[in-house]
Amino acid sequence: MNNGAFENKVALVTGGSRGIGAAIGAAFAAQGAKVILASRKQEALDAATAEITAAGGEAVGIACHVGRSEEVERLFARIKEEYGRLDILVNNAATNPYFGPVIHAPESMFDKTFEINVKGYFLAAQQAAQIMVGQDTGGAIINIASIEGLTPSPMMGIYSMTKSAVIMLTKVMAKELAQANVRCNCVCPGLTETKFAKVLIDTPEIYQQYVDNAPMGRHAQPAEIVGAVLYFASEASSYTTGAVLTCDGGSSI
Numbered sequence: 001m002n003n004g005a006f007e008n009k010v011a012l013v014t015g016g017s018r019g020i021g022a023a024i025g026a027a028f029a030a031q032g033a034k035v036i037l038a039s040r041k042q043e044a045l046d047a048a049t050a051e052i053t054a055a056g057g058e059a060v061g062i063a064c065h066v067g068r069s070e071e072v073e074r075l076f077a078r079i080k081e082e083y084g085r086l087d088i089l090v091n092n093a094a095t096n097p098y099f100g101p102v103i104h105a106p107e108s109m110f111d112k113t114f115e116i117n118v119k120g121y122f123l124a125a126q127q128a129a130q131i132m133v134g135q136d137t138g139g140a141i142i143n144i145a146s147i148e149g150l151t152p153s154p155m156m157g158i159y160s161m162t163k164s165a166v167i168m169l170t171k172v173m174a175k176e177l178a179q180a181n182v183r184c185n186c187v188c189p190g191l192t193e194t195k196f197a198k199v200l201i202d203t204p205e206i207y208q209q210y211v212d213n214a215p216m217g218r219h220a221q222p223a224e225i226v227g228a229v230l231y232f233a234s235e236a237s238s239y240t241t242g243a244v245l246t247c248d249g250g251s252s253i
């Protein structure tokens, strides 16, 4: 399984217990990285890491709610203690608890979505960057945003606002960290078959609208988002920072 492209690299994937994050974690491990998966539920993390180790890769799962600074600090303290470095951060854990018009959105839904999708990304990127700037080899931060951060869809307004903020966080950190050889890039998936998107895929009117607007005429599988992340984490993208790459079957053209 190991082609060694990320041999000895340490990679943290938040929201790595399932969906797109699990596919990303498995791909890094398949290429020799030491992978840390983080999400809230230890049991789900254990299942994801067991799959990686069964395939011959190296992975550990560390429970962490990314919106809580004390838990994020604990996660990074453990990474520093156990690995002494961090080469790749994939900020991927996100939520979308409210589906409806912004004008009727409860404040609690706004707060919850921003807590995970924006503060969570910010806290992890900040901790990761503090490790990476002290490394000769720098590091790579890859933020999973969404095409919703480029063009909003009906009823997804708050989520779209958070994903726009992720794109701007990427650009801000790319500028601030370029001299320290830490690159920050962003991937914007389109509709991808995961637990997160199940309700969208299972609702015929919403699904049909997406498919009608996507030149490729279909949604994605999680594995189809992985290549963009591996590219931004690798030396193949050594002169690329602050970039925003869509993986959406052409739906944002």
Ligand SMILES: NC(=O)c1ccc[n+]([C@@H]2O[C@H](COP(=O)([O-])OP(=O)(O)OC[C@H]3O[C@@H](n4cnc5c(N)ncnc54)[C@H](OP(=O)(O)O)[C@@H]3O)[C@@H](O)[C@H]2O)c1
Residues within 6 Å of the ligand: 014, 015, 016, 017, 018, 019, 020, 021, 038, 039, 040, 041, 042, 044, 064, 065, 066, 067, 091, 092, 093, 094, 095, 116, 144, 145, 146, 147, 188, 189, 190, 191, 192, 193, 194, 195, 196, 197
């Ligand atoms: N699927 C799509 O159509 C689509 C499209 C565009 C962008 N995206 C983006 O892709 C990323 C991954 O989404 P997905 O579709 O793979 O979702 P998913 O299958 O629902 O997985 C979400 C992951 O995030 C974790 N998570 C949720 N809340 C968390 C928290 N507070 N702290 C830590 N971990 C948390 C979940 O594990 P626990 O429950 O154990 O915490 C899980 O591992 C997200 O950033 C999403 O916005 C998805």
